[in-house]
Amino acid sequence: MHLIRPFTGLRPAHNRATEVAAPPYDVLSTDEARIRAEDHPWSFLHISKPEIDLPAGTNPYAPEVYAKAAENLKKMLAEGILARDTMPCYYAYRLIMGGHSQIGLVAAASVADYDTNRIRKHEFTRPDKEDDRVRQIDALNAQTGPVLLAYPDAPEVDEILALAASAAPDADVTAEDGVRHTIWVIRDSATLDKLTAAFDAMHAIYIADGHHRSAAASRISAARKAANPQHSGEESYNYFLSVIFPHHQMKIMDYNRVVIDLNGLDTKAFLKRIAEQFSVQASASQVKPAKPNEFGLYLPGQWYRLEIRADLIPQNDPVARLDVSLLQNHLISPVLGINDPRRDKRIDFVGGIRGLAELEKRVDSGEMAVAFALCATRMEDLMAVADAGEVMPPKSTWFEPKLADGLVSHVLD
Known part of the structure; x- marks a missing residue:
């Protein structure tokens, strides 16, 4: 055949x-x-x-x-x-x-x-x-x-x-x-x-x-x-x-995340926790990540640029090195307490076709407390995951x- x-x-x-x-x-x-x-x-x-x-x-x-x-x-x-x-x-x-x-x-x-x-x-x-x-x-x-x-x-x-x-x-x-x-x-x-x-x-x-x-x-x-x-x-x-x-x-377009609350933290404590594993830099404009391992963070009225520490990126694991995995494993789970993004109602996902303005809208309206903008997953990364017989995390790709x-x-x- x-x-x-x-x-x-x-x-x-x-x-x-x-x-x-x-x-x-x-x-x-x-x-x-x-x-x-x-x-x-x-x-x-x-x-x-x-x-x-x-x-x-x-x-x-x-x-x-x-x-x-x-x-x-x-x-x-x-x-x-x-x-x-x-x-x-x-x-x-x-x-x-x-x-x-x-x-x-x-x-x-x-x-x-x-x-x-x-x-x-x-x-x-x-x-x-x-x-x-x-x-x-x-x-x-x-x-x-x-x-x-x-x-x-x-x-x-x-x-x-x-x-x-x-x-x-x-x-x-x-x-x-x-x-x-x-x-x-x-x-x-x-x-x-x-x-x-x-x-x-x-x-x-x-x-x-x-x-x-x-x-x-x-x-x-x-x-x-x-x-x-x-x-x-x-x-x-x-x-x-x-x-x-x-x-x-x-x-492939970015597939972004929005979360309802900061898991009991105020803004200062939240940013301090993030800084343990990411560099955090305030931005006067929207942050659309231009490269892997970089993230945009939006809190009411303020954008930040995040970059994860290089030593936290596992080079030999095609799933764990994905940006969606890095964000989940080093921020969303340990800081925000969301361990199962498939089922947890505190998190939602926004396709990149809607733009960063949609992230601002959902946070500034009070519906969500924080938004994360990601770099789009690359086709080469998807193929590496499939070649390894592994499964992508939920909401990794938006074609x-x-x-x-x-x-x-x-x-x-």
């Missing part, structure tokens, strides 16, 4: 992509999705968030929700809004957000390689979220939410994708958030073979976002394999929908721009 393979994608018909493309299912609440899809009958939100077409208050995990998704997909096919390619293809997918651009490959990735960790993970998954994706895939008999992956240095792949993106696009959509999504279909058999061979030569590729979707695909594959006495390994359920970008093009749902889906024959 190949690490990836081309597939017969389910895509918006000609000139329909703008009507169909939608944000990922997990970035909008039901209420937000209902508003976004109003007067947009062909928005993919009717498939990815089908509870919007049922009475308000419907449990989004109820059986009728998944049935509604299947009904809506069937309708979009019957009306010719979506159509399936007649031959297996790869697809080049370019994202542009402001001055940032990245070009990746839409492909079907091997479940077997996911199961053996050649497609590498860095997060734990929650059974309830896996269950939701399993039910969605089963109801649709298709994977509609792509897994975001990264591939290591492969100049030949980069060149093929850049060449594909120099042609006229097959779909070109600018979303409401200003992000531009462009798709090119790659049909040339020699190019398909080159891409497949190039990925077969890679030692690993890496999940960036979509751990629940890939875990669900693995569960679907195992169940269908067990139920199929003619199983050959070539069935489409042995692969999952993915978009794979070169790791050096991917953009932007986000993929769109609906531009290419993977049908399970």
Whole structure:
């Protein structure tokens, strides 16, 4: 089996992509999705968030929700809004957000390689979220939410994708958030073979976002394999929908922290405790860390620049040397008394897309007592954690721009 393979994608018909493309299912609440899809009958939100077409208050995990998704997909096919390619293809997918651009490959990735960790993970998954994706895939008999992956240095792949993106696009959509999504279909058999061979030569590729979707695909594959006495390994359920970008093009933003209180300390005592393990320097302006091991600290009306002592950074531990780990292990836990950031209600997380002004707002309003700005995790650090078979701390990465749902889906024959 190949690490990836081309597939017969389910895509918006000609000139329909703008009507169909939608944000990922997990970035909008039901209420937000209902508003976004109003007067947009062909928005993919009717498939990815089908509870919007049922009475308000419907449990989004109820059986009728998944049935509604299947009904809506069937309708979009019957009306010719979506159509399936007649031959297996790869697809080049370019994202542009402001001055940032990245070009990746839409492909079907091997479940077997996911199961053996050649497609590498860095997060734990929650059974309830896996269950939701399993039910969605089963109801649709298709994977509609792509897994975001990264591939290591492969100049030949980069060149093929850049060449594909120099042609006229097959779909070109600018979303409401200003992000531009462009798709090119790659049909040339020699190019398909080159891409497949190039990925077969890679030692690993890496999940960036979509751990629940890939875990669900693995569960679907195992169940269908067990139920199929003619199983050959070539069935489409042995692969999952993915978009794979070169790791050096991917953009990770900072994932910042805010805390409700100072754990019984006043400001002076709090800063004194921090100074035991960090240098602390007051700043007349916002502090956006420019390098690893540097942090911004915001208390009401005042920013500080923190830098952790070099002797506290464990160079040989890919998890413990992450900035999110250093902040947690040397400040948030010992000083603020938050030992389990996954479950402790005193801490919250703010994606860097919201900017430092959001940190100031939440502290100055009195909602939070203190905020921490971090340097964004690097892709190289994520890959090192995955290569070591370890797991990233919670809320370590915030990838932007986000993929769109609906531009290419993977049908399970």
